[in-house]
Amino acid sequence: MEQLEAEKQIQSMEEDPVAFIEVFLGRELSEKQKFFIRSTKHHKHLVAIWSRQTGKSTVIASYILWRLLYGKGQIINKEWMPEHIAIVAPIKDQIKNLYEKIQVLVNKSEFIASFITKMNTEVIKCKNSNEAKFLSASPGSQIRGYTATLIVIDESQDITDSKYNADILPFGATTNALVIEAGTPKTKNHFYQATQSKSILTIKQPWFECPFLSKEYVMGQKSLSPEALWRQEYLCEFMEEGVLAFPSILFEPEIKNGQRLWVCVKKGLLLWQV
Ligand SMILES: Nc1ncnc2c1ncn2[C@@H]1O[C@H](COP(=O)(O)OP(=O)(O)OP(=O)(O)O)[C@@H](O)[C@H]1O
Numbered sequence: 001m002e003q004l005e006a007e008k009q010i011q012s013m014e015e016d017p018v019a020f021i022e023v024f025l026g027r028e029l030s031e032k033q034k035f036f037i038r039s040t041k042h043h044k045h046l047v048a049i050w051s052r053q054t055g056k057s058t059v060i061a062s063y064i065l066w067r068l069l070y071g072k073g074q075i076i077n078k079e080w081m082p083e084h085i086a087i088v089a090p091i092k093d094q095i096k097n098l099y100e101k102i103q104v105l106v107n108k109s110e111f112i113a114s115f116i117t118k119m120n121t122e123v124i125k126c127k128n129s130n131e132a133k134f135l136s137a138s139p140g141s142q143i144r145g146y147t148a149t150l151i152v153i154d155e156s157q158d159i160t161d162s163k164y165n166a167d168i169l170p171f172g173a174t175t176n177a178l179v180i181e182a183g184t185p186k187t188k189n190h191f192y193q194a195t196q197s198k199s200i201l202t203i204k205q206p207w208f209e210c211p212f213l214s215k216e217y218v219m220g221q222k223s224l225s226p227e228a229l230w231r232q233e234y235l236c237e238f239m240e241e242g243v244l245a246f247p248s249i250l251f252e253p254e255i256k257n258g259q260r261l262w263v264c265v266k267k268g269l270l271l272w273q274v
């Protein structure tokens with residue numbers, strides 16, 4: 001009986017991801033989180049530039065689950081393709097963070113859990129054939145080749161420009177996939193460029209617009225951290241390249257034999273090793 005009720009309730013939320021998250025998953029969303037989710041209906045590319053700890057990964061994880069359950073896929077070259085969601089983050093730990101957030105939501109309902117046929121930190125598969133694939137875009141990774149109907153990028157600012165442009169965005173080349181990016185400003189790399197594009201919707205959220213962030217904590221950070229870093233992390237301001245030791249316009253991180261190397265983009269010179 002409970003199963004039947006859950007099934008009816010879940011069907012009624014087909015058109016409304018916000019209701020699904022708030023009513024079915026029991027998670028109250030902030031106004032910015034609601035706006036972000038609702039904007040997915042009318043835009044092909046969204047960028048959330050939000051202060052630290054303001055619910056970026058949470059809203060992304062919730063939307064992914066809704067799309068896994070309700071997404072209808074699309075017709076590509078006269079063939080139906082179920083949802084193929086590429087979930088991308090700069091390193092494996094961030095992938096794990098997103099995976100755990102999705103897992104918490106799945107565990108909230110037996111009905112949702114029964115709908116999932118496979119779930120691990122590489123892939124989630126559902127009974128309706130929809131799937132989500134977790135991809136770590138660390139500099140040495142090989143992630144080319146996936147075709148996606150939805151591309152979700154968390155902590156986008158930490159992905160190198162070459163990974164972003166040459167590996168990740170082409171996942172949506174045949175599908176014209178919706179792209180969702182979230183992050184906090186860093187340097188004037190692709191994440192900054194996206195905010196300058198007229199065809200991309202940028203949704204900004206400095207710390208004071210978030211209802212659940214502690215003012216005391218943020219002010220404490222202000223007195224402890226360098227001013228430029230605090231403004232970047234909590235006011236979402238992009239720093240001028242001159243403030244940084246390794247501006248991304250000149251250097252890109254590269255992982256070799258487990259070590260992070262800083263390489264000069266233009267000349268290919270190894271400059272620093274940590
Ligand atoms: N709508 C909400 N209401 C209350 N708490 C929330 C809401 N959304 C997220 N949170 C909580 O706020 C905290 C930060 O959330 P989350 O990790 O999603 O933020 P983030 O912006 O991704 O953080 P980071 O900048 O560290 O990546 C978590 O404890 C999460 O449970």
Ligand SMILES: [Mg+2]
Pocket residue numbers: 056057058154
């Ligand atoms: Mg996060």
